[in-house]
Amino acid sequence: MAKKDTVNALVNRGIKPEAAEIVANAGYTITTLKKAEPGDLSKYLKPEQAVEILKAVGVRVSLKKPKKKPSTKAKEEKLPPLKPEDIPVKSTPFTPAAPVLLMRS
Numbered sequence: 001m002a003k004k005d006t007v008n009a010l011v012n013r014g015i016k017p018e019a020a021e022i023v024a025n026a027g028y029t030i031t032t033l034k035k036a037e038p039g040d041l042s043k044y045l046k047p048e049q050a051v052e053i054l055k056a057v058g059v060r061v062s063l064k065k066p067k068k069k070p071s072t073k074a075k076e077e078k079l080p081p082l083k084p085e086d087i088p089v090k091s092t093p094f095t096p097a098a099p100v101l102l103m104r105s
Contacts (some may be wrong), residue, residue, distance in 0.1 A: 001105065002024075002029055003020075003024040003025065004024075005029075006020070006023070006024040006028065006030060007020045007021055007024045007027050009030050010023065010024075010030075010056065010057075011052055012059070013056040014056055015052065015053055015056055019045060019049050019052075019053065020053075022045060023044065023045070026041075026043075026044045028041075030057060033053065033054065033057045033059070034058060034059055036054065036059070036104050038050045038051050038054060038061050041053060041054070050089060051052065076080070
């Protein structure tokens with residue numbers, strides 16, 4: 001019964017009955033299709049048909065492969081190491097009497 005419901009739901013969403021039958025026979029339901037990727041369905045259908053079915057179910061997909069983001073490690077390695085004189089001083093330097101005052105506490 002689930003296969004028949006899946007086929008009917010896909011046909012009602014504008015998918016060809018043949019493609020809907022193939023997807024249902026592969027064991028997919030509407031719920032599993034929402035979690036699927038085009039590569040999963042391309043085993044059974046053409047990639048264009050797989051994208052069409054996933055779009056009909058409500059999944060945002062495209063045929064383009066996502067671009068790889070440059071790693072942050074590469075950016076960190078390019079920066080020269082900081083020298084002690086390059087590090088900014090955040091506090092005022094001690095006065096000559098400061099070590100004596102700190103030892104009393």
